[in-house]
Amino acid sequence: MSQVAVVDYGMGNLRSVMNAMAELGASAELIVDPDAIDRFERLLLPGVGAFAQAIDTLRKSGMAAALERFRATGRPVLGICLGMQLMCDASEEDGDHGGLGWIPARVISFPRNQGRKIPHMGWNGLHLARTDPIFDGVEEASDVYFVHSYYVACEQPSDVLASTEYGVSFASVIGRDNIYGMQFHPEKSQSIGLRLLANFLRLPA
Amino acid sequence: MLKSRLIAVLILRNGQVVQSVRFKHTNVIHSDPVHAIEAFNKWAVDEIAMINVSREQGSRDQFAESVAKVSRHCFVPLSVGGWITDAEYAHTLLRSGADKLIINSALADDPQLVTGLSVRLGRQCIVGSLDVKRTDGKPTVFVDRARRDTQQDPVSWARRACEIGAGEILFNSIDHDGARKGYDLETLRQIGAAVDVPVIAFGGVFTWNHLVEGIEAGADAVAAANIFHYSEHATRKAKAFMADAGVSVRKEGRVLV
Numbered sequence: 001m002s003q004v005a006v007v008d009y010g011m012g013n014l015r016s017v018m019n020a021m022a023e024l025g026a027s028a029e030l031i032v033d034p035d036a037i038d039r040f041e042r043l044l045l046p047g048v049g050a051f052a053q054a055i056d057t058l059r060k061s062g063m064a065a066a067l068e069r070f071r072a073t074g075r076p077v078l079g080i081c082l083g084m085q086l087m088c089d090a091s092e093e094d095g096d097h098g099g100l101g102w103i104p105a106r107v108i109s110f111p112r113n114q115g116r117k118i119p120h121m122g123w124n125g126l127h128l129a130r131t132d133p134i135f136d137g138v139e140e141a142s143d144v145y146f147v148h149s150y151y152v153a154c155e156q157p158s159d160v161l162a163s164t165e166y167g168v169s170f171a172s173v174i175g176r177d178n179i180y181g182m183q184f185h186p187e188k189s190q191s192i193g194l195r196l197l198a199n200f201l202r203l204p205a
Numbered sequence: 206m207l208k209s210r211l212i213a214v215l216i217l218r219n220g221q222v223v224q225s226v227r228f229k230h231t232n233v234i235h236s237d238p239v240h241a242i243e244a245f246n247k248w249a250v251d252e253i254a255m256i257n258v259s260r261e262q263g264s265r266d267q268f269a270e271s272v273a274k275v276s277r278h279c280f281v282p283l284s285v286g287g288w289i290t291d292a293e294y295a296h297t298l299l300r301s302g303a304d305k306l307i308i309n310s311a312l313a314d315d316p317q318l319v320t321g322l323s324v325r326l327g328r329q330c331i332v333g334s335l336d337v338k339r340t341d342g343k344p345t346v347f348v349d350r351a352r353r354d355t356q357q358d359p360v361s362w363a364r365r366a367c368e369i370g371a372g373e374i375l376f377n378s379i380d381h382d383g384a385r386k387g388y389d390l391e392t393l394r395q396i397g398a399a400v401d402v403p404v405i406a407f408g409g410v411f412t413w414n415h416l417v418e419g420i421e422a423g424a425d426a427v428a429a430a431n432i433f434h435y436s437e438h439a440t441r442k443a444k445a446f447m448a449d450a451g452v453s454v455r456k457e458g459r460v461l462v
Contacts, residue, residue, distance in 0.1 A: 123455040
């Protein structure tokens with residue numbers, strides 16, 4: 001059994017993430033109390049919604065500090081969608097807001113008025129930039145489910161594990177040391193998504 | 206490349222999956238929605254929608270339970286709607302495992318509710334639903350399960366839905382529902398040209414080519430209900446037909462061992 005903390009900070013539907021954890025046989029708990037995350041062997045930071053409100057909530061509740069402590073232990077952390085964006089230096093969504101600063105990257109808007117609908121919503125392909133245990137069994141160009149209007153622009157190409165095309169080529173999977181981020185929703189990406197989550201659960205803790 | 210989506214819709218009345226013909230729901234197809242999911246879902250469908258068409262508000266709790274049951278088996282996005290008249294029930298549905306809320310009558314009756322949900326949850330969570338019926342050839346939007354004519358034209362209603370907070374439009378034709386003649390392509394084209402959010406076509410699919418017509422008319426996603434219950438592996442066949450017709454669709458998720 002894998003012990004997974006799923007951080008609940010009031011942003012979005014966590015039921016889907018918990019359903020996926022149950023499907024994979026993982027023992028996962030929704031965690032609101034920042035002091036409670038230390039006892040877990042790995043951590044999921046999900047989230048849907050506005051960046052500013054999310055980072056504000058994490059800071060005020062003490063969860064941002066707890067996440068920083070958890071990251072420093074070297075145990076695996078996965079940010080999903082907004083959770084991935086929060087790991088970056090800053091976001092330009094509704095102003096300019098600092099993030100957790102774990103990955104040197106800015107969260108920026110897709111170019112507007114180019115005939116592409118925003119948000120980028122639907123199934124799109126992953127182009128694998130590097131081999132990594134997170135991609136075990138996942139083929140090049142596998143489709144996963146995205147819903148987002150902003151994307152992560154990494155400063156260092158080595159942090160980009162997979163990219164996806166939507167007018168621009170953007171980072172759809174990022175990784176650095178024990179930290180991973182997925183811009184799409186693996187919990188809603190059927191067999192490919194479940195496999196990616198299973199790979200995360202198998203990373204050494 | 207972003208793929209065109211295929212959406213399977215479950216029409217639920219009093220907890221049972223029913224057939225829909227011009228918004229009348231008499232034939233029960235499955236007594237348990239989970240069986241329907243298992244029968245037609247598996248790997249080909251890109252998204253699932255569940256709509257509660259019960260006449261009674263008392264059906265809300267039972268519907269939320271059905272959503273919870275289905276969501277445990279559903280690893281694609283799940284949109285749900287019907288009787289979303291207050292924020293508390295909207296959150297009940299989200300806690301039950303819904304990813305998006307399909308909102309129809311509240312666009313007319315309580316736009317502030319829609320805006321509030323959109324601000325709180327993000328507009329990607331709100332699907333503005335339009336049921337359109339032609340009277341003497343002129344299409345207008347109906348609400349309250351096709352019982353009330355807003356006398357508004359679909360294009361301005363779709364624009365208004367986006368202004369209020371919808372991040373996606375579900376266009377259904379009351380005349381085409383269950384009529385087996387394909388989507389109302391003319392109205393679909395007009396709505397698609399008028400809004401900058403994804404548009405889902407719904408209502409009237411009887412052949413796989415109707416799905417292709419919907420995509421060609423500008424739909425980002427094509428939805429159907431009744432047809433997916435008629436044959437084995439129906440969603441898989443639908444996907445294969447779309448791919449052969451040149452539509453870019455998601456292939457079945459293949460995991461290497």
